[in-house]
Structures are given as structure tokens and as C-alpha cells.
């Protein structure tokens with residue numbers, strides 16, 4: 256296509272968007288709302304999936320030792336745990352080591368944990384226990400839980416189950432909601448573009464009479480749909496990323512003592528996913544909406 | 556130039572508008588199509604620029620069979636064929652010049668060619684001095700001349716017109732006929748459906764009379780033939 260023609264199509268599509276002011280605003284808002292929800296859903300799902308995956312690999316049991324336990328009592332506990340037949344290995348992890356591990360998990364955000372080094376370390380000393388087989392984690396955890404000087408036990412499986420349940424429900428509800436919203440926005444875009452087409456039916460009639468190709472007639476409307484969809488997508492992308500930034504910072508600042516698996520997807524990665532996916536979905540909705548309404552008017 | 560072989564056309568509602576027409580129109584001819592209201596003149600014309608597709612038969616324009624033509628090739632047929640209507644079909648917000656240029660812009664003609672060709676046809680329809688006027692500032696006859704100018708600006712080999720003088724008073728109608736004569740003198744084939752007895756009788760051109768979708772009469776130097 257010639258540059259002059261591209262320029263013409265761009266000018267036409269922008270002119271149309273301006274002419275239908277309110278319908279344009281309405282369709283952009285519809286896309287924005289729909290994609291906001293899609294984006295939220297995506298944000299949660301991606302994180303849940305990641306966590307679930309992490310826990311699944313995590314077949315070890317961690318026994319946190321009571322803060323009051325003396326070194327002798329700690330040794331006593333270690334012996335008791337070794338007695339359990341399913342236990343394969345046991346490793347002592349001091350609170351300092353625990354904190355270092357945590358700092359490693361936080362990667363470049365580790366600075367937030369620095370202040371908690373030394374006497375301010377809120378972690379407990381712990382034993383990291385590996386079972387003979389992954390299946391045995393639950394049983395072993397239950398047994399260790401009953402021992403003296405154990406303040407808390409954590410292991411993956413239980414969380415995995417709960418998490419997968421949550422993920423499943425969220426996925427089903429989400430998909431229905433999202434499909435409904437996406438179709439609503441396709442419909443609104445189709446309607447907006449239909450308005451511009453109806454308003455210009457004489458023009459299209461003349462274009463076809465003097466031999467303009469369907470593609471030529473279609474281009475401005477195609478662009479119009481694309482603009483509606485992409486502009487509509489940029490709004491939720493911006494909002495969601497602001498929210499995610501806050502959430503991510505909050506998690507890092509407040510939850511560092513948690514188990515290693517509650518790690519959010521890093522902001523940069525999430526930004527890439529969200530922007531990429533939402534803009535593509537927006538573009539598809541927009542183009543789909545516009546092409547549905549143009550098709551009818553292009554019957555030769 | 557234009558050839559129809561046993562062409563039939565019925566509409567979706569069952570109306571039989573064209574019932575077995577066979578006709579040949581040579582290059583450079585001037586042809587009137589006459590007939591009562593509802594006899595099928597407009598349908599006959601629409602078949603030529605593929606606004607309608609026949610149920611049966613062959614239509615050949617400039618050597619191309621347009622009945623088997625793919626939809627995507629239709630635009631290129633339209634570029635060889637000018638169409639004029641009773642209601643002008645001008646864009647009200649564009650000036651005379653822009654209305655004509657529009658036809659070339661949408662087939663991606665170069666700006667330089669557009670300027671040249673638009674000035675040429677404006678000269679031909681004698682509206683150079685009103686190039687910057689809006690359609691609403693013109694008389695009906697002038698508007699129709701703009702519409703004709705637009706139909707021929709791409710140098711088509713045929714111009715088809717469906718009652719181009721239908722909305723005009725006799726004086727304006729004659730002005731339009733002069734324009735068509737000039738176009739025809741330049742070698743362009745003209746096919747015109749009309750109810751204007753006066754014009755047909757005075758011009759002494761080929762007349763095809765249609766009745767119930769069939770050719771009732773085809774005279775080399777004919778007249779209108781009945782009280783319209």
C-alpha cells in the first residue's frame with residue numbers, strides 16, 4: 256500500500272472516532288472494564304499457578320524449633336526426628352541461614368530484609384527434613400508436629416491442594432465472566448463502527464461504484480476497531496501495573512518471614528505478560544468488532 | 556462492447572424482472588432503453604455494472620464475462636464503466652472538485668493525475684467556474700453534470716445512466732443530453748434508461764424497448780414509441 260493511502264486511512268479512522276464522540280468513549284470504556292477484569296484474573300492466576308508449581312516440587316518438611324529450646328533440647332529433638340522411619344535426611348538451618356535463604360529468594364529486592372539481620376531476626380531455627388518418598392511428607396509432618404520443642408511445621412502438600420481448589424474455582428468463574436465481558440465489548444465496538452458506517456453509507460456506495468476495492472473501503476473501519484481495542488487495553492494495563500507495583504512492594508516489605516513459596520512474579524515479568532496479553536486481546540476484540548459490522552455493508 | 560446472451564433475472568421475492576434478453580451493443584454506440592415503469596429497465600442496467608447477478612445467461616463487457624467474475628474483480632470492472640443515477644449521489648460536504656476527485660482518490664490515483672483529470676472533465680461539463688461550490692449551491696442540472704463528470708473522470712469505455720434526467724426540467728434535461736452527446740462523440744459507449752419521450756424522439760438514436768423483462772423492440776434510429 257502506498258504511504259499516501261495509509262495516511263488517508265489513518266485520517267479517516269481518526270475522523271470517525273472523533274465524530275462519534277460518546278460511542279467512542281463508551282466502547283473504549285467497555286473494553287477497558289472487560290480487560291481490567293481479565294487482567295486482574297490473569298494477575299492472580301499467574302501468581303497462583305507459580306506458587307502451586309513451586310510447592311509441588313517442595314517435598315520437604317520444615318520443623319520450626321521453639322525459641323525457648325536450649326541447644327541440648329534441639330539435639331534431643333533432632334534425634335527424635337531421626338527415629339522416624341520415613342525420614343531420609345535432616346538438616347539444621349539456623350535462623351541466620353534461614354534469613355540468608357530468604358534474601359536469596361528475594362533476589363534484587365533483598366535490601367528490604369537487611370534491617371532484620373542480627374538480633375532483629377524474627378525467624379526461628381529449624382530442621383529441614385527430607386522424607387524417603389514425597390508422598391510421606393504429610394505423615395511425617397504430623398508426627399513431628401506432636402514432638403516437644405516444635406513450634407510449627409510446614410510442608411507443601413496441604414497448601415497445594417487448597418491452592419489448586421482455589422485456582423480451579425477462580426478459573427471457572429473467571430472464564431465465564433471474561434467471555435461475557437469480551438462479547439459485550441465486541442458488541443459495543445461493532446455498534447460504534449456500524450454507526451459510522453451507516454452515517455457514511457452513501458460514501459461507501461459511491462466508493463464501490465467507482466471501483467474502490469473492499470479492502471480499501473474496509474481499512475479505515477479496521478483501524479478504527481484496532482484503535483478502540485488498543486486504547487481500551489492501555490487503560491487497564493496502566494492501572495493494573497500500578498496496583499501490582501504496590502502489591503509487590505507490600506509483599507516484599509511485610510511478608511518476608513513467610514515461606515519461600517509465597518513469592519510473587521517479579522514486576523517486570525508481570526508487566527510484560529499483562530501488557531502483551533491485554534493489548535493483543537484488545538486488538539483482537541477491536542478488529543473482530545469492526546470487521547463484523549463492515550462485512551454486511553460490503554456485499555457487492 | 557456489451558453483450559447479453561439469454562439473460563434471466565428474478566429477485567429474491569420471486570419477481571421476474573428480466574426474462575431472456577439477448578442483445579449486443581457495439582463500441583461507441585448511443586442506446587436508449589425505454590419501457591413502462593416496472594418493465595425491467597433498471598434491472599437491465601444494474602446487470603451491466605454487476606449490481607445484480609443474473610440467474611441464467613452470460614453478460615460480456617469488453618470481452619470479460621462478468622457473470623462468472625469473482626467478487627474481488629468487480630472493482631476493476633467498475634473502473635471501466637461509469638454509472639449515473641437519477642439522484643446524482645453527490646457527497647454534500649465535498650465541493651464539486653472534491654466530489655469528482657473522490658472517485659480517483661479511492662482507486663489510488665496519483666495527486667497529479669487527479670488534478671489533471673478532474674480539470675479536464677470539469678471543462679467537458681462546463682463547470683470549471685463552479686469547482687469550489689458545494690452541491691447544495693448548484694441547480695439540479697449542474698449537480699447532474701458533476702455526477703456525470705465523476706462517472707467519466709477515469710475514462711471509462713462505457714457510461715450507463717438510469718434516468719439521468721428524471722429529476723430535471725426540460726431545459727436542464729437538454730443540457731445533460733448535450734453532455735452525453737459530447738461524451739459519446741469522444742468514443743464512449745452510452746446506455747441510458749429514460750422516460751423522456753421528447754428527448755428520445757428528437758435524438759434519433761438506437762432504442763431498445765423493454766416490456767415485461769423482454770426486448771419488445773430494437774430500432775437503429777428509433778423513437779419512444781408509446782405515450783410514457
Ligand SMILES: Nc1ncnc2c1ncn2[C@@H]1O[C@H](COP(=O)(O)OP(=O)(O)OP(=O)(O)O)[C@@H](O)[C@H]1O
Nearest residue numbers: 566567568570572591592593594595596597598599
Ligand atoms: N431489489 C428488488 N427486489 C425485488 N424486486 C425488485 C427489485 N428491484 C426491482 N424489482 C422489481 O422488478 C421489476 C422491474 O423493476 P425495475 O426497477 O427494473 O423497473 P424499471 O423499468 O426500472 O421501472 P421504473 O421505470 O419505474 O424505474 C419490478 O416489478 C420491481 O418491482
Ligand SMILES: [Mg+2]
Nearest residue numbers: 596597598717
Ligand atoms: Mg428504474
